[in-house]
Structure formats: C-alpha cells, structure tokens
Amino acid sequence: METTSQSQSNLCPHQRLVTWFLSLPLASLKPRILFSFRLSASVCLALFITYWLELQNSFWAATTAAIVCQPNLGASLQKGRYRVLGTIIGAIAIVTCLAFFAQQRNTVILLLSLWCGLCGCAVVMLRNYASYAAGLSGITATIIFADAISDPTTAFFLALTRVGEICIGIGAAALVALLTENAAAARQLSNTLESTTNQLIRGFGDSLDPAHANADQTVIRHDIVRSLGLLRNQVDAAVGESSYLHSRRGNMRLTLEHLLAALVGWRNIDHLGSADEDQIHEAKAKAHRMVTDLDGVRSKSDHTTFARTCRTALAELECSEHECPGAQIVTDGLIEIIRFLEATGDCQALLGVEGSPAREGRFWLPLAMDPLPILLAGLRVFAAVLLTSIFWVETAWSIGQFCIVFAAIATLVFASFGDEARALSLDYSTGASLMVAVGGVIYFAILPALNSYPELLSVLMIFLAVVGFMQAGKWHSVIFLAMSVCCLPILGIGNPPVYNATNYFNLSSAILVGSVFGTVMFAVFPTISPLVRERRLIARSQSDLRAMLRDTTPISPLRWIRAHAASLCALPPGSSDAQFTELVAISAASRSISRLRRQMASYSELSTLQCTFEDLAEGKLLKAEQGIKQMDELAASPAISAPRTTSIHVRAELRVLLDIIKAHGSLFRPDFAVSQNHP
Numbered sequence: 137m138e139t140t141s142q143s144q145s146n147l148c149p150h151q152r153l154v155t156w157f158l159s160l161p162l163a164s165l166k167p168r169i170l171f172s173f174r175l176s177a178s179v180c181l182a183l184f185i186t187y188w189l190e191l192q193n194s195f196w197a198a199t200t201a202a203i204v205c206q207p208n209l210g211a212s213l214q215k216g217r218y219r220v221l222g223t224i225i226g227a228i229a230i231v232t233c234l235a236f237f238a239q240q241r242n243t244v245i246l247l248l249s250l251w252c253g254l255c256g257c258a259v260v261m262l263r264n265y266a267s268y269a270a271g272l273s274g275i276t277a278t279i280i281f282a283d284a285i286s287d288p289t290t291a292f293f294l295a296l297t298r299v300g301e302i303c304i305g306i307g308a309a310a311l312v313a314l315l316t317e318n319a320a321a322a323r324q325l326s327n328t329l330e331s332t333t334n335q336l337i338r339g340f341g342d343s344l345d346p347a348h349a350n351a352d353q354t355v356i357r358h359d360i361v362r363s364l365g366l367l368r369n370q371v372d373a374a375v376g377e378s379s380y381l382h383s384r385r386g387n388m389r390l391t392l393e394h395l396l397a398a399l400v401g402w403r404n405i406d407h408l409g410s411a412d413e414d415q416i417h418e419a420k421a422k423a424h425r426m427v428t429d430l431d432g433v434r435s436k437s438d439h440t441t442f443a444r445t446c447r448t449a450l451a452e453l454e455c456s457e458h459e460c461p462g463a464q465i466v467t468d469g470l471i472e473i474i475r476f477l478e479a480t481g482d483c484q485a486l487l488g489v490e491g492s493p494a495r496e497g498r499f500w501l502p503l504a505m506d507p508l509p510i511l512l513a514g515l516r517v518f519a520a521v522l523l524t525s526i527f528w529v530e531t532a533w534s535i536g537q538f539c540i541v542f543a544a545i546a547t548l549v550f551a552s553f554g555d556e557a558r559a560l561s562l563d564y565s566t567g568a569s570l571m572v573a574v575g576g577v578i579y580f581a582i583l584p585a586l587n588s589y590p591e592l593l594s595v596l597m598i599f600l601a602v603v604g605f606m607q608a609g610k611w612h613s614v615i616f617l618a619m620s621v622c623c624l625p626i627l628g629i630g631n632p633p634v635y636n637a638t639n640y641f642n643l644s645s646a647i648l649v650g651s652v653f654g655t656v657m658f659a660v661f662p663t664i665s666p667l668v669r670e671r672r673l674i675a676r677s678q679s680d681l682r683a684m685l686r687d688t689t690p691i692s693p694l695r696w697i698r699a700h701a702a703s704l705c706a707l708p709p710g711s712s713d714a715q716f717t718e719l720v721a722i723s724a725a726s727r728s729i730s731r732l733r734r735q736m737a738s739y740s741e742l743s744t745l746q747c748t749f750e751d752l753a754e755g756k757l758l759k760a761e762q763g764i765k766q767m768d769e770l771a772a773s774p775a776i777s778a779p780r781t782t783s784i785h786v787r788a789e790l791r792v793l794l795d796i797i798k799a800h801g802s803l804f805r806p807d808f809a810v811s812q813n814h815p
Contacts, residue, residue, distance in 0.1 A: 172604035174312050175620060176597040178205045182308035183596070183629070187589065191301055195624035196279060200305025202600075202620040203275070203545070204268070205313070219306045222269030226255075226276035227295045234281075238288040245525040248281050252544050253518030259551040260513040263372065271548040274517065276302055278544040282537040321373035322381065325388075326487045328370055332363050332395070333480050337431050340402055340473055344424035354406075357399055358716040365705035368392055374487070384486050391483045394476035396701050400724045401469030407795050408462050419463035423470040426453075430477060439485035446478030457780075461768075461787035468788060506672050506706065509664055513551040516661040520547045524653045535642045538625075539650035542568075545621065546654025555666060555708070558658040560614045567618025568651040572644045574619070575626040583627065584635050592629070599623070622647050666708035670715050677703050677722045678803050684726055685753035688733075688746060700726065721800045728789040728796075735786055741776045742767070742786065755805040757797055764794050 182201040186194035204219060229251050237243040255274030259267050280298050284291040339356035371388045375381050381388070408416055426449060434442045453471050458464045524543040528536035546564055550557045578599065586592050600620060607616035626644045664672075677700075700723040707715060729749065736742040748763030770776060771786045797804065 168605050168608040170316060171608040172601040174316050175202065175205050175604035175607070176600035178202070178305075178309040178312045179600055179620075179624070180593050180597050181312060182305045183624075184593065185304050185308065186301060189304075191297065194301070195627070195629050196298060197301040197305040197308070198624040198629075199621060200272075200302045201309045202305075202623070203272070203549070204306055205309045205620075218265040218269035219272050220303055222271075222273035223276045223299055223302045223306070226251075226273035227280055227299045229273070230277040230280045230284075231291050231295045234284060234288045234291040238291075241285065241529075244281070244285070244288075245522070245529075248277060248540075249518050249522040249525065251277055252521045252548070253514040256517030256548060256551050257510045257514035259548055260510045263369070265372070267552055271551070272302075274544055274548050275541070278521065278541045282541050285537055321370065322487045325367070325370040325374045326484060328363065328367055329391070329480055329483060332360055332367065333434075333477065335360055336395075336398065336402075336473070336476070337427060341424060341427055341431075343402065343406055344420045344427070354713055354717060357402060357720070358713050360395070361399060361704050361716055361720065362707075364392065364395065364701065367395070368701075368705060381486060387479070387486060388483050391476070391479040392701065394472065394479045396704070396723070397727075398469075398472040398476040399720065400727055401472035403720050403724055404465050404792050404795075405469040407792075407799065408465060415458070415460045416462040416466060419458070419466035423466055426470065427473065430474065434477070434481070439481045439488060443478050443481035443485065446474050446481060449474050450478065458784055461784060461791045464784050464788040465792060468785075506669065506676060508672065509554075509669070512661055512664065516657045517544065517547045517551065519661065520544065520654050520657040523657075524650060527649075527653070533646070535646050536649075538643065538646040539653065542622075542647045542650030543653040543657075544650075546651045547657055550658070555663055557663055561655040561658045563612050563614035564618040565648075565651045565655040566612075567615035568622050568648050570615065571619040571622045571626055572648055575623065575644065576640070579627055579635065579640050580637070596623075596629075618651070622651075666711070669706075669708055670711050673703060673706055674715060674718055674722075677719060681722050681726060681803065682753045682806075684729060685749040718800060718803060721796050722803060725793060725796045725803075728793045731789050732786065732793075735782065739776065739782075741770060752797070752804050757801050757804060760804075761794060761797060764790050764797075768794075 178201040179198045182197040183194055186197045191197070230248065233244050233247045233251075237247070252274040255270050255277075258270035258273075262270055276298070279302070280291065280295050283298065284294045335356055339360075371385075371392065375385045375388065405420075430442075430446060430449065433445045437445075450471060453467055453474070456467060458467060520543045521540055524539045528539055533539075546561055550560050550564070553560055578595070582595060583592070586595065600623065603616045603619050603623070607613050607620060625647055626640075628639060628643055700719075704716075704719055704723070707719065732742070732745060736745055745763070745767055748760050748767065751763060752760040768787050768790045771783045771790070776783060
C-alpha cells in the first residue's frame with residue numbers, strides 16, 4: 137500500500153517545496169541537482185560562519201562540511217550528534233597525548249597512529265552514523281596534531297579552535313540537510329518493506345499451495361535474507377531522520393527481528409517430511425487460507441486495521457491445539473509469518489500518518505561475527521598514519537604534517553567499503569590529483585581577481601555545484617568526492633585570503649602525498665575476498681552452534697536474534713544459495729535448541745537431552761539421532777509430566793532438529809571448519 141500521499145500532510149513547508157521539486161520532469165537528474173545544491177550550500181555556509189566569527193583557518197570547517205555531506209539522505213540529526221561526539225572524543229585523545237608527552241614527538245606520533253588504528257577498527261565494527269563518528273574522531277585527532285605539534289603548549293587552545301571549526305562544518309551540513317529533507321529515508325524504508333512483504337507472502341503462499349508443492353522457494357527466501365542488511369540500514373536512517381520515528385525505533389527493530397524468525401519458520405515448513413501427511417496437509421491448507429485472507433485485508437484496508445487483524449489471527453493460532461508435531465511446525469511457522477506482517481503493518485503506519493503506540497526499544501550493540509576485517513582495517517589506518525609520519529620526520533618537510541591528515545582521511549573514509557575499498561581509494565587519489573590541477577587554475581587565475589567576499593562565495597558555489605552534480609552520479613563518483621574534500625585545503629582559503637605560490641605547491645603536494653599513502657595501504661593490506669569471508673563466517677557460526685550445544689544456559693530470544701541477524705547481514709552480497717542455506721539451517725537449529733533448553737528447565741524428564749546435545753557437539757550424529765528419537769518417544773508417552781500442548785511443542789522442535797542433522801550433518805562435525813572453510 138502506498139504511504140507517500142498520506143505522508144504529504146505531515147511535511148513542513150520547505151519539505152513540501154523539495155517534494156514539489158522532485159515531482160518535476162527529468163527524474164534522473166533531480167537528486168543530483170538537489171545534492172549539488174546541498175554540497176555547495178553546506179560548504180559556503182560553513183565558510184561564511186567562520187569568516188563572520190573571524191576564525192583564521194576557515195577551510196577546516198568547510199572541509200568538514202564536504203566530508204559529512206553525502207549524496208544519500210537520512211540520519212541527519214543522528215549523524216550530526218554522533219559526529220560532534222566523535223570530534224570531541226578525538227580532540228580529547230590527542231590533547232591528552234600532547235599534554236603528557238609534549239617533548240616526546242615520536243611517542244606522540246606512535247600514540248596518534250594507535251588512536252587512528254582504533255578508530256579504523258570502530259569504523260568497520262560500528263554502523264551508519266556511529267561509524268561516521270569513529271572516522272571523524274581519528275581525522276580530528278590528526279588535524280589538531282598537524283597544527284599543534286610545532287608548539288604543543290598551545291594544543292588545548294588549538295583543539296578548542298579546531299573542534300569549533302569542525303562542529304561548525306557539521307552543523308552547517310546538518311542544517312542544510314534538514315532544510316532540504318523530504319522524508320526520503322522513510323519512503324525508502326516503506327518501499328523496501330512493501331517489496332519484502334510481497335515477496336514473503338507470495339513465496340510462503342506458494343510453499344503451502346499443493347499446486348506448487350514441488351517448487352523450490354529457497355531462492356525467494358534467500359533474496360529476502362539479502363534484504364535484511366538493507367532494511368537494517370534503512371531503519372537506522374529513518375530513525376535519524378525524524379524525532380517521532382526515533383521515539384518508535386523499538387517498533388521498527390522488532391520488525392527486523394520478526395522477519396528473521398519468519399524466515400526460519402518458513403524454512404522449517406519447507407523441510408517437513410511425509411510423516412503425519414494428512415494432518416500436515418490440513419494444517420497447510422488452513423495456513424494458506426489465512427495468509428490469503430490477510431493479504432486481501434492488507435490490500436483493502438489501512439495499516440492500522442491490518443495490524444489489528446493480524447493480532448486477532450495470532451490470538452486464534454496461539455490457542456490452537458494439534459495432534460502431531462508436523463502440524464505444530466506449520467502453525468509455529470505461520471505464527472512467525474503473521475507476527476512479521478503485524479509488525480510490518482505497525483511500521484508502515486508509523487511511516488504514514490496513522491502512527492502507532494511505542495514498543496519497547498532494543499539497543500543493538502555492535503556484534504563482530506568475524507574480527508579479522510576489523511583488525512585489518514585498524515592495522516591499515518595505523519600503518520598509513522605511522523609511515524606518513526615517518527616520511528614527514530625524515531624529510532623535515534615544513535608542511536609535511538598535513539600528509540598525515542589526508543592519509544588518515546583516505547583510509548578512514550573507505551575502511552567500511554569492503555571489496556570496493558581499494559578501487560575507491562584509487563579513485564580518491566585520482567580526484568586529489570585532478571583537484572591539484574584544477575585548483576591551480578582557480579588559485580592563480582580566478583581568486584586573485586576577486587574583489588569581494590560575495591564574489592568568492594559565488595565562485596566556490598558554482599564550482600562545488602558542478603562537483604556535487606558529478607559526485608551524485610554513477611561514474612567514478614569518488615573522484616569528485618575527493619575534489620570536494622580537497623578543494624578548500626588546496627585553495628588554502630583563510631581569513632584573510634593569502635595567495636602565495638610556495639604555499640600552494642607545498643600544501644597541494646602534502647595533500648596529494650597523503651592521499652597516495654592511503655591508497656598504497658589498501659594495496660599493502662588488501663581486503664579479505666568474499667569467498668574467504670563467507671567461509672570464515674560459516675565456520676564461526678558453526679563453532680558458535682557447537683558452543684551453544686555444550687552450554688547448559690538457556691539462550692534468550694534477543695541474543696539469538698542478534699547473533700544470527702548479524703551473521704546473515706555479514707554474508708557478502710554475491711554469496712551462493714548454499715551459504716545462505718547453511719546459515720539459515722544454523723539459525724533454525726539454534727532456535728530449536730534454545731526452545732528445548734527452556735522446556736528442560738521446567739521438566740526434569742527432558743534433562744537427558746543435554747547428553748544428546750553434547751553428542752551432537754562432538755559430531756556423534758548417529759548417537760544424537762537415537763537420543764532425539766528416544767526423547768520424542770518419551771514426550772509422546774503419558775509418562776512425562778508436561779502438559780499435552782507442551783509435549784507437542786517439544787516434539788516439533790525435536791523434529792526440526794532431526795531434519796537439520798539429516799540435511800546438514802556436516803555442520804555438526806568438529807572437522808567442519810578445517811575441511812570446508814579454509815582454502
């Protein structure tokens with residue numbers, strides 16, 4: 137259902153103006169024109185404020201505005217807050233180093249390199265606005281170091297000045313983004329949710345339809361899994377875009393949790409065997425009718441009514457009883473599907489004009505499924521800063537400390553780009569080189585002829601508008617990103633402006649050398665290939681599964697969701713269906729083990745399951761299968777003290793676990809990581 141028309145009445149006047157502009161013809165050019173205006177306005181606003189405050193090195197504020205101004209909208213408020221926090225933390229770190237080791241330059245250089253390396257680790261480990269903040273923290277530290285190292289006694293005053301300039305740049309970019317905002321992140325999230333929901337309903341319905349009984353829905357299911365990471369990023373962007381959505385972030389994150397649970401439930405239904413075939417067919421037919429009816433309600437009513445209808449269906453299903461575990465598996469999977477549909481309706485209501493009561497928010501701490509890319513990113517930034525510093529010291533270059541700043545920028549900005557980082561860093565160096573040439577023309581031929589400050593701003597705005605238009609395109613956009621970042625430092629626009637050929641060539645050379653050092657580091661410390669990453673990820677997930685089998689502590693649903701959502705989002709986009717199948721199977725096994733553990737804590741007859749779990753962790757599959765079958769017989773007998781409905785649920789989880797052992801037995805073998813997951 138379309139929410140765009142409903143949300144128009146909630147837009148502010150300036151947002152309506154932007155929306156009207158985007159409704160004009162030439163659809164492919166509108167976002168690029170809008171971004172070119174945003175970039176030039178952000179940089180010139182930052183420059184104007186620093187001139188008005190009579191700050192000497194005004195180009196740092198303008199450069200920061202260019203760094204934080206990106207073609208994609210979303211998370212404007214959140215990014216601004218986190219970037220200011222990252223700036224302050226970076227300033228505190230470098231001022232502390234300079235205060236304790238004012239007379240020990242080499243020690244300060246080593247500590248600066250270590251700090252930038254930690255920031256590089258954080259850029260990869262964190263997400264979205266927190267990742268930006270970590271990168272800006274390292275960049276801030278190098279900027280203050282470059283200015284204060286010649287006289288460390290002035291470090292505190294310079295830090296206040298630089299932090300102020302950087303915060304002005306952040307504030308200018310955030311203000312322009314807010315004024316040109318048109319709820320783009322909310323619309324993107326709404327569209328992605330709509331597409332994902334359509335895929336899930338269509339695929340799940342085909343799985344239940346006897347006419348499509350032999351069709352393999354694995355590809356559709358894995359396409360939805362691939363969208364999980366995109367949805368998570370879009371939720372973060374929408375939450376940062378609106379204070380109202382920020383207050384309802386728990387509702388949106390619950391939607392992602394229910395999506396993963398729905399995919400696992402769907403997978404379990406697809407893998408049902410032929411036992412209790414009549415009862416399973418009956419349960420599937422009922423589930424198919426219910427999903428079809430809900431889809432009809434979804435297409436004809438508003439989101440709030442649809443969510444209410446889903447809650448009514450859930451109440452009916454949760455009270456239903458079954459005679460066989462297979463039918464219970466179908467019902468459990470259907471419950472998870474409807475929970476996701478209900479959460480989706482609730483989320484879509486938030487993105488429109490209907491609104492929804494706030495649900496409990498869950499703060500997702502960063503979860504590193506594979507520490508190697510994180511450590512490699514930190515080592516790359518550390519080496520870039522350290523080697524550039526050594527180059528500066530050995531050459532005694534008077535302005536060489538600025539190489540360190542741009543080496544840090546080149547490595548920190550692209551640290552989280554994975555496989556594309558090396559090519560992007562090469563484009564960045566190309567853009568810096570191009571800016572040196574173009575900047576020479578502007579610096580020597582145009583700027584000295586200007587007679588007033590408005591003329592200067594006009595020239596910069598025209599130039600940045602052209603660069604921004606190209607940056608928002610698809611052809612080597614990073615080349616133009618580098619030009620926008622390096623523009624103000626290369627031109628050296630201060631207060632007052634001073635035009636000197638020696639200064640220009642010194643500063644432009646330092647920027648170019650630093651950018652090249654950063655690019656070289658991506659060749660010296662290349663990113664891990666997708667094949668190796670997916671192998672390591674599956675090996676880590678398999679190792680966690682075995683650890684879970686040995687641990688007698690019941691696993692909370694939140695921990696299960698976080699761990700497996702992180703592993704699925706971490707898979708490279710080009711991974712094959714086989715890798716997704718293995719990870720979803722591990723997720724299903726983990727969930728069944730978690731549910732069985734909670735039942736084991738309540739009924740002593742189930743305690744012998746721990747021996748079966750330990751056999752499974754050791755790779756004794758035949759013995760584990762026998763133990764599961766014996767426990768299934770026990771749960772089916774009157775001897776167990778558990779209620780009949782509980783016994784059916786236990787048998788359903790045992791059946792899911794037995795199916796996973798038969799279909800993916802290698803995941804439980806101790807030698808799996810060595811034989812399958814290392815080249």
